Amino acid sequence: MSTTRGARARAREEVTAAIKDEARRQLAAEGAAKLSLRAVARELGMVSSALYRYFPSRDDLLTALIxxxxxxxxxxxxxxxxxxxxxxxxxxxxxxxxxxxxxxxxxxxxxxxxxxxxxxxxxxxxxxxxxxxxxxxxxxxxxxxxxxxxxxxxxxxxxxxxxxxxxxxxxxxxxxxxxxxxxxxxxxxxxxxxxxxxxxxxxxxxxxxxxxxxxxxxxxxxxxxxxxxxxxxxxxxxxxxxxx
Amino acid sequence: MSTTRGARARAREEVTAAIKDEARRQLAAEGAAKLSLRAVARELGMVSSALYRYFPSRDDLLTALIxxxxxxxxxxxxxxxxxxxxxxxxxxxxxxxxxxxxxxxxxxxxxxxxxxxxxxxxxxxxxxxxxxxxxxxxxxxxxxxxxxxxxxxxxxxxxxxxxxxxxxxxxxxxxxxxxxxxxxxxxxxxxxxxxxxxxxxxxxxxxxxxxxxxxxxxxxxxxxxxxxxxxxxxxxxxxxxxxx
DNA sequence: CGGTTGCGAGAGCACTGCTCTCGCTTGAGA
DNA sequence: TCTCAAGCGAGAGCAGTGCTCTCGCAACCG
CATH class of the missing domain: 1.10.357.10 (Tetracycline Repressor, domain 2)
Known part of the structure; x- marks a missing residue:
């Protein structure tokens, strides 16, 4: 099952979901043009470069949201x-x-x-x-x-x-x-x-x-x-x- | 007539038109998201701050293009x-x-x-x-x-x-x-x-x-x-x- | 002619996406 | 059980952005 896939993989899914959630919040609030990777990372208490472990670029984040x-x-x-x-x-x-x-x-x-x-x-x-x-x-x-x-x-x-x-x-x-x-x-x-x-x-x-x-x-x-x-x-x- | 309105006013209109033309070029080439004031100014041989004499903000330039x-x-x-x-x-x-x-x-x-x-x-x-x-x-x-x-x-x-x-x-x-x-x-x-x-x-x-x-x-x-x-x-x- | 006004240049601020390097932690294989 | 590669977060840094402010020069009006 997916529950025993290791804490690592589960953590990854959770962080990925948290990033998308926060990104969706900013998207709903300000629109796609003002969606900022750095702001998402800031809100999540992580540094911006860490976010690139989950989405290789801003456009990829947008694609996921699409x-x-x-x-x-x-x-x-x-x-x-x-x-x-x-x-x-x-x-x-x-x-x-x-x-x-x-x-x-x-x-x-x-x-x-x-x-x-x-x-x-x-x-x-x-x-x-x-x-x-x-x-x-x-x-x-x-x-x-x-x-x-x-x-x-x-x-x-x-x-x-x-x-x-x-x-x-x-x-x-x-x-x-x-x-x-x-x-x-x-x-x-x-x-x-x-x-x-x-x-x-x-x-x-x-x-x-x-x-x-x-x-x-x-x-x-x-x-x-x-x-x-x-x-x-x-x-x-x-x-x-x-x-x- | 408008021809005798002084060289100043005429120059202003010309520069304004040149800015819009260059902006339209960039818009057609790359889309609105990548339209950059600095790039427009660069292409026109002026410094970016000078451009603000003609359009108070990027959005105003976009409005003119709209x-x-x-x-x-x-x-x-x-x-x-x-x-x-x-x-x-x-x-x-x-x-x-x-x-x-x-x-x-x-x-x-x-x-x-x-x-x-x-x-x-x-x-x-x-x-x-x-x-x-x-x-x-x-x-x-x-x-x-x-x-x-x-x-x-x-x-x-x-x-x-x-x-x-x-x-x-x-x-x-x-x-x-x-x-x-x-x-x-x-x-x-x-x-x-x-x-x-x-x-x-x-x-x-x-x-x-x-x-x-x-x-x-x-x-x-x-x-x-x-x-x-x-x-x-x-x-x-x-x-x-x-x-x- | 003198003073006001318009204008370009430059420096600077806060922000962006993105890259790279450095260590710590995790977890799978020997 | 130990080892070592892989995953990950932090930080510094680069190039670029919109925009502001100040400083001089030039043009224009009275």
Whole structure:
């Protein structure tokens, strides 16, 4: 087991976690630009050079935080979906145990937005402009995919259930849509996959504009506005209206 | 006139412009994070402290670059629209001199995307995460509004021309949509204004995802993909299909 | 012409990421 | 059980940063 892996290895994990925690604190407080290795070390009562035993550079620390942030937002989205499904399974208002796909889509979208509003600097880290000399390492890919996969799951369930209204697909886009479909979801119509990818990006456009201040002095009731826009996006990928 | 305003004032403007030019060069080459006042001064053959006669802080220099970037992207979008209108006015394939609103919308969208691809770091500066301790000054507002105003102009022309297909507006969103409409475009139906604002944000979501690497290993033929998505956004705000 | 003002140069402060060396401690193999 | 390499923290140090302050020189205005 991992408990008997020696005190050394355990201490290393604890220190690594403490560094990440303190770094995350500074990130949340001041933003990625002001995250300072020396300040983290100072707060932890160690000297700055010791920190390099755990992270070879500041960018590596940031990369670790990026992966954690992707995991955190992905987990929040998945939990919102699971809670909705669980609630629907218990209550009697669900027909044959199936919940309206649009409602799942909107619920997950709102969970993503809520996480972003609660962790603005971490959101900026993963969905804003790449911070350092960038080139996000391959390591981040699986964690970054979780939200996309979740949306694919919702659309797939709808497709295999009551079916979806296939969006239009102009001839020029067909090759790319088929390539996308083959790569991401061979069981779904290419038009749906293409529309889903577009909706995915557009969703984060809405969140980014709200978070980064583009909606200041423009949109006031942002929650309602977002819910409506997310609903429209769901319709755009072919999810039909809820019956309720 | 401004030419006789004294050699002093003229020299000041020249130096200010030279600083911004060099700063923009470094921004384009390395990104906002690596923009260094000292490096700018060094490149210009002056000492770093002299630079503070022109910009009171690094953030003020960045703010100046932000305003310039907003103006630049806004100008690019306006020119693309003007060129399209001019071309249509000359050629005979336009009915009554009116060009399909969808085509204007898509052309402007593509111009915005092209500017973003050509100036990724400047785009990140204005539409990515706010860089320093942020709080974008009021000064940037007018320059930032140009693209939004342009889209409003396109929709307004369509509305006053052959009309537009009013998007759905659920009851919950009505108050916010009416507030938006009163603020931004009292002559347009509130449902259209709300849809336009959402489409505006979603458009930049598409561009941001492409630019910041979220589409890596996902979307290949990004130009075609974007054109289709932009077209769908135009439909979403009620612009009808082109007849051609 | 004299005095105010704008401006460049230089030194300096506090901070950053990062490297290197020096000892102490730990833990696995002989 | 002893040994010795590996892991680790401390400290000094380098090159770079944003920014401040003071000092002279030059240009401009009355």
């Amino acid at each position: 992966i954690d942030a992707y995991d955190s937002i992905g987990k929040a989205a998945e939990q919102a979906d699971a809670a909705l499904l669980k609630k629907a399974a218990k209550s009697a208002d669900s027909k044959a145990g199936a919940i309206a796909p649009v409602r799942r889509w909107v619920t997950v979208s709102e969970a993503v937005r809520a996480w972003a509003l609660a962790h603005p600097h971490e959101y900026a880290l993963i969905y804003g402009s790449p911070v350092p000399g960038y080139t996000a390492p391959m390591t981040t890919v699986p964690a970054a995919s979780r939200i996309g996969l979740l949306f694919f799951g919702i659309v797939r369930d709808a497709y295999q259930g009551r079916g979806i209204a296939e969006p239009p697909l102009p001839e020029e886009l067909r090759p790319e849509a088929e390539r996308l479909g083959a790569d991401l979801a061979p069981d779904l119509p290419p038009a749906v996959v293409a529309a889903l990818v577009a909706a995915w990006a557009q969703l984060f456009g809405l969140i980014g504009f709200e978070l980064f201040g583009q909606f200041n002095r423009v949109v006031e009731d942002r929650a309602t506005f977002f819910t409506h826009a997310a609903t429209q996006l769901a319709h755009g990928v072919g999810l039909v209206l809820p019956r309720e | 305003i310039d970037a907003y103006d630049s992207i806004g100008k690019a979008a306006e020119q693309a629209d003007a060129a399209l209108l001019k071309k249509a006015a000359k050629s005979a394939d336009s009915k009554a001199g009116a060009i399909a609103p969808v085509r204007r919308w898509v052309t402007v969208s593509e111009a915005v995307r092209a500017w973003a691809l050509a100036h990724p770091h400047e785009y990140a500066l204005i539409y990515g995460s706010p860089v320093p301790g942020y709080t974008a000054p009021m000064t940037t507002v007018p320059a930032a509004s140009r693209i939004g105003l342009l889209f409003f102009g396109i929709v307004r022309d369509a509305y006053q021309g052959r009309g537009i297909a009013e998007p759905p507006l659920p009851e919950e969103l009505r108050p916010e949509a009416e507030r938006l409409g009163a603020d931004l475009a009292p002559d347009l139906p509130p449902a259209v204004v709300a849809a336009l604002v959402a489409a505006w944000a979603q458009l930049f979501g598409l561009i941001g995802f492409e630019l910041f690497g979220q589409f890596n290993r996902v979307v290949e033929d990004r130009a075609t993909f974007f054109t289709h998505a932009a077209t769908q956004l135009a439909h979403g705000v009620g612009l009808v299909l082109p007849r051609e």
